[in-house]
Amino acid sequence: MRTGHETELRTDGDESSSKPPLEIGLVIAGRMDDARMQAVETMRDRLAGRLQRDFDQFRWVLRIVNRSETRLRRPGSVRVEPTELLEIGQTERESYRWDFIIVITQSDLRTHDKPFAMGIVARVQDAAILSTSRLDPEGVSATARPQDRGDLLATRLLALALHALGHLNGLAHMDDPHNIMYEPATPADLNTMASWTAEQKEDVAANLRLIADVRLEEQVDALRSSRLSFYLKGTWVNRHEIADAVLQAHPWEFPRRLARLTTAAFSTALILLMTAETWDLASSVSPGKLLILIVIALSVTTAFVTARQRLLVRRTRRLTEQTVVANVAVVAIVLSGMMTTFFGLLGTTLAFQVLVFRTSVVRTWAASLQEPWTFAHSLVVASFVAALGLVIGAFGASFEEYNYFRHVAFVDEET
Structure with a gap:
C-alpha cells in the first residue's frame, strides 16, 4: 500500500490564469484497498470536472493525499471517531492551505445522532468526512459484480462530496430526491442525487467568491500585524x-x-x-x-x-x-x-x-x-x-x- 502518496489535478493547465483558484484536499485516512482507491481517484476526476463546469469562474485544484499509515480505531472499537478524522484533516489543511478538506476512510463512522452515517459535515472547519463502508456494493451485497463496483462507488462518493460541499457553502436540504441537497436515508438515494437548482448555484458561487479572495496572511500589511x-x-x-x-x-x-x-x-x-x-x-x-x-x-x-x-x-x-x-x-x-x-x-x-x-x-x-x-x-x-x-x-x-x-x-x- 502506498504511504504518503500525493496526486494533484488542476482543471486549468495555465497556472497564470486570471481565474481565482480554489483548492480541495482529499485525504485518504487509514488503509484502503486498491479497488476503493481507484474509485476515489475516479471520483476526484469527476468532481473536478463537475465543479469546473458548474462554477467555471474559478480555477479548481484537487489534491489526493494518501495517509494510509494513520491508525484510526482504538482497541475494541468497531467504528472510527469522526472528530479524530477531523484532526487529521485539519493538520493536512494547515500544511497545504486548502480551502476545503474532505477526509475519506473505508472505516465505518461512529455516530451520536443517527444509527449510522455515510458522512459528516463540519462547517466550522470547512471539512467533511466520507466513509466508503456503506457506499461500497461489496460491503453491503455479496452479489455485486466486480466490474460495477468501482463505478457505483465513485458515483456515490461524488454525490456525497457534492452534498457536503453544498452544506459547507451554506445550502440547506431539499425535498427533491434528484437534487444534490436531498437528505439521503440510504446509499441507494445517492445514485440519483445529481442536480443543482439555478438559485443553489448562485448561492454557492457567491460564497465561493468570498473564499477565493486573497487570504489575510497573504496580504502585505498582515506581515506587520500583531x-x-x-x-x-x-x-x-x-x-x-x-x-x-x-x-x-x-x-x-x-x-x-x-x-x-x-x-x-x-x-x-x-x-x-x-x-x-x-x-x-x-x-x-x-x-x-x-x-x-x-x-x-x-x-x-x-x-x-x-x-x-x-x-x-x-x-x-x-x-x-x-x-x-x-x-x-x-x-x-x-x-x-x-x-x-x-x-x-x-x-x-x-x-x-x-x-x-x-x-x-x-x-x-x-x-x-x-x-x-x-x-x-x-x-x-x-x-x-x-x-x-x-x-x-x-x-x-x-x-x-x-x-x-x-x-x-x-x-x-x-x-
Whole structure:
C-alpha cells in the first residue's frame, strides 16, 4: 500500500490564469484497498470536472493525499471517531492551505445522532468526512459484480462530496430526491442525487467568491500585524461565515446534548435554592454587580470548557485566516451554548421559586432585605443562582467524553 502518496489535478493547465483558484484536499485516512482507491481517484476526476463546469469562474485544484499509515480505531472499537478524522484533516489543511478538506476512510463512522452515517459535515472547519463502508456494493451485497463496483462507488462518493460541499457553502436540504441537497436515508438515494437548482448555484458561487479572495496572511500589511489585530480583522472580514457556523452548530441544543453539564448545573441550582444564605446574599446584590457576575460566569465557563476539551485549532506554522475563523467560531458556539444553559437555568429557577416557595418563607430567608419582596427580587435571585449553577455545571463538562463534546461543537450533520 502506498504511504504518503500525493496526486494533484488542476482543471486549468495555465497556472497564470486570471481565474481565482480554489483548492480541495482529499485525504485518504487509514488503509484502503486498491479497488476503493481507484474509485476515489475516479471520483476526484469527476468532481473536478463537475465543479469546473458548474462554477467555471474559478480555477479548481484537487489534491489526493494518501495517509494510509494513520491508525484510526482504538482497541475494541468497531467504528472510527469522526472528530479524530477531523484532526487529521485539519493538520493536512494547515500544511497545504486548502480551502476545503474532505477526509475519506473505508472505516465505518461512529455516530451520536443517527444509527449510522455515510458522512459528516463540519462547517466550522470547512471539512467533511466520507466513509466508503456503506457506499461500497461489496460491503453491503455479496452479489455485486466486480466490474460495477468501482463505478457505483465513485458515483456515490461524488454525490456525497457534492452534498457536503453544498452544506459547507451554506445550502440547506431539499425535498427533491434528484437534487444534490436531498437528505439521503440510504446509499441507494445517492445514485440519483445529481442536480443543482439555478438559485443553489448562485448561492454557492457567491460564497465561493468570498473564499477565493486573497487570504489575510497573504496580504502585505498582515506581515506587520500583531496577533490581536490579525484576529480582529479576520473576525470582521469573516463575520458572516462565523455567524453561519454558529447557527449550523445549533448551540441551543447544548443543554439536551450535554447531559452531564446540564445535570450538574441544574442540581447545583436546586441545592442553592434550598439554602437561606443564598436568598439573603442574592437579594442584597445590586443589578450592576449581578450583571458583572453573569458576564464573568459566561466568560469563565466558556474559557474553561474550550480549554478543557481542547477545542481550539493549534497554531502549526504562522497564524492563518482559516485558523482565526475556526477558533472564533468554536468559541462563539460554546459561548452561545453556555448562554442557552444560563437562560434555561434562569427560567427553571424562577418558575421553581414562584411555584414552590411562599413569599412569607422567602421574606424570612432574605433577612437583610429592608423592603417588600417583589418579582424583581425573585428575578435577581434566579439570575444569581443560574450564574453560580452555570459555573459548577462547567466542571460537569469535564466528565463529558472528549470526542463527544468535540462532536457536538464541530459536527453540523451526520448524513
